[in-house]
Amino acid sequence: ERKKTEKMREEWINNLSHDLKTPLSSIKGYSELMADEDYFLTDNEIKEYSRIIKNKANYLEELLEDLKLTQVLKTGLFPMNTKSQDIVELLRGITIDVLNNPKYEKRRIRFNIRKEQIFFSFDKMLMQRAFTNLLYNSLVHNDEHTEIIINIDKKDKVYIEIEDDGKGIPEEDLDNLFERYYRGTDTGESHKGSGLGLSIAKQIIEIHGGTINVESILGVGTRFIVAF
Numbered sequence: 136e137r138k139k140t141e142k143m144r145e146e147w148i149n150n151l152s153h154d155l156k157t158p159l160s161s162i163k164g165y166s167e168l169m170a171d172e173d174y175f176l177t178d179n180e181i182k183e184y185s186r187i188i189k190n191k192a193n194y195l196e197e198l199l200e201d202l203k204l205t206q207v208l209k210t211g212l213f214p215m216n217t218k219s220q221d222i223v224e225l226l227r228g229i230t231i232d233v234l235n236n237p238k239y240e241k242r243r244i245r246f247n248i249r250k251e252q253i254f255f256s257f258d259k260m261l262m263q264r265a266f267t268n269l270l271y272n273s274l275v276h277n278d279e280h281t282e283i284i285i286n287i288d289k290k291d292k293v294y295i296e297i298e299d300d301g302k303g304i305p306e307e308d309l310d311n312l313f314e315r316y317y318r319g320t321d322t323g324e325s326h327k328g329s330g331l332g333l334s335i336a337k338q339i340i341e342i343h344g345g346t347i348n349v350e351s352i353l354g355v356g357t358r359f360i361v362a363f
Contacts, residue, residue, distance in 0.1 A: 154198060158191035201331040208338040215342070217256045222363075223248055223287055225259065226295065229266050230285065239274055242283070249288040255363060257343050265339035268332035269297050269359055277301030281356075298358035304351040312349055313337040 165184040281301040351357040
């Protein structure tokens with residue numbers, strides 16, 4: 136267990152270092168080019184290099200904010216603002232927000248509810264963050280033809296499932312999927328984000344007394360099962 140923990144810690148540091156160094160090298164390279172008095176830049180080049188620097192800086196800011204959030208969630212220092220609210224309404228709003236994003240407006244998301252309203256006590260801002268992360272995970276890691284289904288029901292517990300018919304997750308990645316800053320074997324350059332989305336979602340769900348599990352088959356799809 137000690138060796139396993141140490142190996143995970145080393146991987147965590149290596150992944151984090153890589154994701155900090157990559158945008159920093161772009162920022163440094165383009166800023167040095169813009170500061171070089173011997174090199175003439177056109178207005179279009181200045182705009183393009185400035186845009187790249189801004190995007191890389193925004194990414195770093197997002198990464199650091201997510202690192203801060205996961206740490207305060209872990210230590211229990213985050214001030215919770217819980218009250219009885221409708222989880223169906225929250226998830227419907229998240230779905231609409233996602234589909235209003237021009238990048239994902241043509242994606243297929245099916246909203247499948249058994250009850251029009253399901254009330255229980257939760258922090259709206261945190262819960263919105265958790266399910267937005269889960270939904271974007273299904274969007275980002277699958278192609279545009281993938282259908283996503285959100286199932287909501289209340290039986291002995293409140294059950295929320297986010298499933299897709301996409302690529303699926305390799306078996307060797309499933310055990311580590313919710314680890315802080317875990318990078319799966321199938322993560323390419325196009326998969327942007329802080330790398331902490333699923334870890335943060337799990338932390339938020341658990342501090343609300345819930346559980347989250349994942350089932351996945353390569354080439355068939357993935358299902359996240361949340362219960363409160």
